[in-house]
Amino acid sequence: MLTAASQVLLRSEELLEQGKWLLVNPTDGQVFSELANPDVHGFHQFFDIYEQSVAVTKGQGRDSQHQFAAAYEADASFDGAVLYLPKAKAHGQMLLANIAPCLKPGATLLVVGENKGGIKSAAKLLTPYSDNVNKVDSARHCAMFAAVIDKPVAPFDITKWxxxxxxxxxxxxxxxxxxxxxxxxxxxxxxxxxxxxxxxxxxxxxxxxxxxxxxxxxxxxxxxxxxxxxxxxxxxxxxxxxxxxxxxxxxxxxxxxxxxxxxxxxxxxxxxxxxxxxxxxxxxxxxxxxxxxxxxxxxxxxxxxxxxxxxxxxxxxxxxxxxxxxxxxxxxxxxxxxxxxxx
Incomplete structure (x- = not known):
């Protein structure tokens, strides 16, 4: 079942139509079957959603596009990423620090989440990576922000966190x-x-x-x-x-x-x-x-x-x-x- 955050993301599916994308801690696996772009990958820190996502995409031959790990292995080849905002602010900051080096310069970084989960702070979380941050949607007690990566990004080292x-x-x-x-x-x-x-x-x-x-x-x-x-x-x-x-x-x-x-x-x-x-x-x-x-x-x-x-x-x-x-x-x-x- 699609969560509210995924429903809001799908309202702007055109943003993900082209290029290679990464969904970071999606809150459901079904979203992968709803997106038309076949080059959408998943980075999961929760094993239940990882298993759901692999099951959804396995029939399409895309189960290898999912990674369950504490940190995503650096691969600066993504045209865009979607971060489902976590509960803890510092967790969100760590995920952004991890994902930003995996994006091409000028890539799009979306952050989606529930109003009760602190999504209103997303713009501030994105400012270390972009001078171009905008709120692109608000519905179902959720909101989504978009940023263009236009600032230098440091390599990620999980031990520093x-x-x-x-x-x-x-x-x-x-x-x-x-x-x-x-x-x-x-x-x-x-x-x-x-x-x-x-x-x-x-x-x-x-x-x-x-x-x-x-x-x-x-x-x-x-x-x-x-x-x-x-x-x-x-x-x-x-x-x-x-x-x-x-x-x-x-x-x-x-x-x-x-x-x-x-x-x-x-x-x-x-x-x-x-x-x-x-x-x-x-x-x-x-x-x-x-x-x-x-x-x-x-x-x-x-x-x-x-x-x-x-x-x-x-x-x-x-x-x-x-x-x-x-x-x-x-x-x-x-x-x-x-x-x-x-x-």
């Missing part, structure tokens, strides 16, 4: 690499710290950090028990990149897997830890966590356990009790609840 911070929880000190667009960038959020404070034991078997973000939980668990077989998964390419870097910084051996929910994960786990998401972009979305809770028992070993932290206003207890034989509160504060669930 990285933050590496050191934290101590209990008696364990660890380092975390994060990037704009990753949950709790540059910070150890209160919920995750509460979860870490309540991990008494990490088993020596296979463990999973689900929706791993920057890899905080997985690295902590790997340091707490070096015999643990750490697996981390996330839908975000930025999270995958950061988790890999965090594991390297801490000397933790970990398998880091891009996955839409649990779909790409095989085998079973002795322990699962998570501070699961409840937003998709700017919208509240419980579906990822609800699906995770419903499917997880098929991925847990006998007597396997789940330790989950969530905002207290998220009433997950009822769903957890439907899915698990034993559900107990490990810790409650005024803002968070930590659950321990067993098969």
């Amino acid at each position: 990285q933050d590496v911070s050191e934290y101590q929880v209990s008696d364990i000190t660890f380092k975390v690499c994060s990037l704009p667009g990753v949950f709790s960038h540059g910070d150890l959020d209160t919920g995750t710290q509460l979860l870490l404070d309540n991990i008494d034991r990490v088993v020596s078997g296979r463990i999973l950090d689900f929706a791993c973000g920057a890899g905080i939980i997985g690295c902590f668990a790997g340091l707490k028990n070096a015999q643990a077989q750490v697996v981390m998964s996330d839908v975000s390419a930025l999270a995958i990149y950061c988790s890999q870097k965090s594991a390297e910084l801490n000397g933790v051996k970990a398998q880091v897997i891009p996955s839409n929910g649990l779909r790409a994960l095989t085998g079973k786990f002795a322990q699962v830890f998570t501070n699961p998401p409840f937003h998709t972009g700017i919208k509240t979305d419980y579906s990822v966590t609800e699906s995770f809770m419903q499917q997880l028992k098929n991925h847990l070993q006998d007597r396997g356990s789940l330790i989950l932290v969530a905002n207290k206003f998220l009433r997950y207890a009822d769903e957890l009790e439907k899915q698990f034989k034993s559900v107990q509160f490990l810790k409650e504060t005024s803002k968070f609840s930590v659950y321990c669930c067993r098969r």
Whole structure:
């Protein structure tokens, strides 16, 4: 289904009729089937939309035109690009810094997004790259801006956007690499710290950090028990990149897997830890966590356990009790609840 942002883009489809174009983090895969130009490529940082987009274009022999990565490999050959504006301003700035070197001089750069998502700031975001920025459309609670690349562009180096911070929880000190667009960038959020404070034991078997973000939980668990077989998964390419870097910084051996929910994960786990998401972009979305809770028992070993932290206003207890034989509160504060669930 086309999102509102894609609908607005298609209202100006004539802008994309000629040349080689790149769609950056499109919010749906269907837009690729709606565009008549066969030379439209996709740069995806979200695995679910990447999979959708590949499926849409595979029948047309164009599945190789999609790339799932934290950063797009520099290829200064695009005549234009469309950035779907992300939630975090710094994430948008990083994406523009990444994409601008991939465009020919004089190329067109479009930015589209929802009014509630900060699209009104797009003109300011584009000024480092262009003196010619215009609002070209406004509809469906969205807007789209266009710029012509007419300023010098510096090569992109993702490491310049990285933050590496050191934290101590209990008696364990660890380092975390994060990037704009990753949950709790540059910070150890209160919920995750509460979860870490309540991990008494990490088993020596296979463990999973689900929706791993920057890899905080997985690295902590790997340091707490070096015999643990750490697996981390996330839908975000930025999270995958950061988790890999965090594991390297801490000397933790970990398998880091891009996955839409649990779909790409095989085998079973002795322990699962998570501070699961409840937003998709700017919208509240419980579906990822609800699906995770419903499917997880098929991925847990006998007597396997789940330790989950969530905002207290998220009433997950009822769903957890439907899915698990034993559900107990490990810790409650005024803002968070930590659950321990067993098969």
